[in-house]
Amino acid sequence: MLGKLIGYEMKAYSRIMVPIFIAVAALSVIIGLGLRFIPEWVGGNVLFALTLILYIGLLVAIAVMTTILGINRYYGNLLGREGYFMFSLPVKTSTMMLAKTIGALIWTVLGAIVGGASIALISVIGFNTKDYAEIINAFKMLLTEIKPYTGYFILWVIVIIMAVIQLIVQVYAAVSIGSQWSGHRLIGSILVYIGFEIIEAIIATIIRAIHPLANWIERVMTGTSWGTTPNYGAPILILVLILVEIVIFWVIAWYFTDRKLNLE
Amino acid sequence: MAAIVCNNLTKRYGKTTALQNVNLSLEPGRIIGLAGPNGSGKTTLIKLIQRMLVPTQGQIMINGSEPSPETKAHIAYLPDRDFLPDWMKVCALMDLYGKYYGDFDRASAEQMLANLAIDTTQTFKKLSKGTREKVQLILTMSRKAEVYLLDEPIAGVDPAARDYIIRTIISNYNPEALVLISTHLIADIEAVLDEVIFLKQGQIVLHENTDDLRTRVNMSVDEYFREVFKC
Known part of the structure; x- marks a missing residue:
């Protein structure tokens, strides 16, 4: 039953979070392409500034929505109107709480991964091959250091x-x-x-x-x-x-x- | 074995007593009306049976077991409000019921929804209030449960919808099951009731077979209800 409940949590979060993730990925590609092919973008171009503001706004939205959904999946789904459905299920309260906790954790981690991956995506697309090789080398060196x-x-x-x-x-x-x-x-x-x-x-x-x-x-x-x-x-x-x-x-x-x- | 037994059941909210020393034994295969004015303890009793509340004193047994996740698997519960996730489509709600309840008869639910021409691809929140109530009732009654707890199923709907709801209950419940219907609209459901319970200020003032009651008091259950609860 825990698996079914986690699946339900994933579905409830995904309808809000997945569109934001897709928008972040799309903007990352746009910013990356802009950096790569339109160098004059960076020099105070209004469109670039707006794109960047939107991108940062979406990163903030990931954090805010993950928090709001995390609270609402407990407050609304368990203790609000939908609680009448949830507490009719043949499931222990602790199992429902565990499903909510795991769901919130998964989407927090996913949010962090998407945020990190979007920056990596901008770097991969935005920098030229030489810069990219340098970044990879620096990363490899870091891994060797902390091994x-x-x-x-x-x-x-x-x-x-x-x-x-x-x-x-x-x-x-x-x-x-x-x-x-x-x-x-x-x-x-x-x-x-x-x-x-x-x-x-x-x-x-x-x-x-x-x-x-x-x-x-x-x-x-x-x-x-x-x-x-x-x-x-x-x-x-x-x-x-x-x-x-x-x-x-x-x-x-x-x-x-x-x-x-x-x-x- | 009795489907539901309550022994000295008491529920207090702080200093307010919602139920006081309730003793009940409800047999399966019966449709029982739980009647009383607002605040008489009907919803509290149903929530206690469904283990949404914990008794202050006393005990409840559902088919010989104390309320638990296991007993919930055999109870079909319809609360007195919208309770389903409103962002889901009706077909997804059927998936949800099928996933969690082994006794859910999806074919029966689909048939009833088709009879009412309810679009199952619509999200729940986009349906009208009356249609939402019908969908909730259909999903509840499509379970082959051992106990049905229906909390005010006909309150707040128009007379035509009331007829539909009562017909749905009568034609879809498991005949070996206990159906407990809480209501203060006795006249609409009197004809289908085998027994009636009157709750007044958290105490049972009457629990009797409806035919016996009508013969004894020489009036309808509804008339008697109005007399007992006269303001």
Whole structure:
């Protein structure tokens, strides 16, 4: 059932995100061709400036729409009117939450890939073969440089992915509490999210006040840094903290979505 | 075995009591009207059976099991509002039902939609309010479920649509199933009801066979309903 639910999420996101992705790809090609064949474009040409503004606008739209859809797939589809359908399905609440989280993560990663790929596309089309060869060489050199630190690099990638998941689950927790109100549910959700941030800041301040603990954290975070031996302590500690937050926010979101469900 | 059993079922929202010590035993193969004025607890009872709410006290059993994802697989639920993803086409909604519910009879749904000349390539939100309600009813009644929970299926529709909805329910439900219809429009559905339950301020004030009730009080169920709930 999880696979079916993820498929449903993919379909719901794709009808909005795929046209934006296609538009970004098309503009990347136009900008690339402009750079390659119309050199006078770059010198303050209005059309080029407009194309560039539109391109940047679309990149911003990817980020904004991924965020809005991520929230709405929980707030609207699960806790709003469509929740009457979702909660009629023979599926556990935790499975629905997992499908939403995976869906949001996939489209966040896809957005980042499309953004990166569009810049690569502009470079490939826009620069001449000599420039292109130089870029490839520089990239190869970079890969050779970081090869000894592959494990460390992968660890940071995992930290980033888990941080995205933590953000998604934190939003779900805020929205599920905010939906306990009968009116102004969205404002309630935003206030709860701000409340979470304040609680996190208070906890961080308390930890800093406990000197032995603060000193230990500082030692871990500033251990042998990038250079001869990478400092695995920092990403591992951050990862553990993120995992703790994910568990806490997941339990909160599950409790208010499953045990205290208050559909619109 | 009873299709639905409620033992001392109570649901409170903060200080407000929506249902108070409800005891019920509903047998399969019956069409039962759940009647009461607005705010009497009808929707709360249905949501509890569908496990959209958790009881404050008491217990519900669906075919011998507590409400769970497994019991939902055998319950066809029609809420009292638009509940389907409105960006989907009607044919995609049928795909969705087929994917999630093993008891969904797509041929039956397609036939009913064709009878009403509903274009299945239209997106749900582009349909008129009445057509949307008919599509939702058709999808719900096209399941061969063991329990049908229909929350106010005829509220807010014109009399012709009411007749269609009642006909659809009668001619499509699984005869071995329990059909629970919540309504305050008794007159329109009285003829099809085997039993009726009156809910008043979260408590059951009557649960009786409709024929027995009419004989006992010497009036129609609708007339009796108006008397019991007279303001």
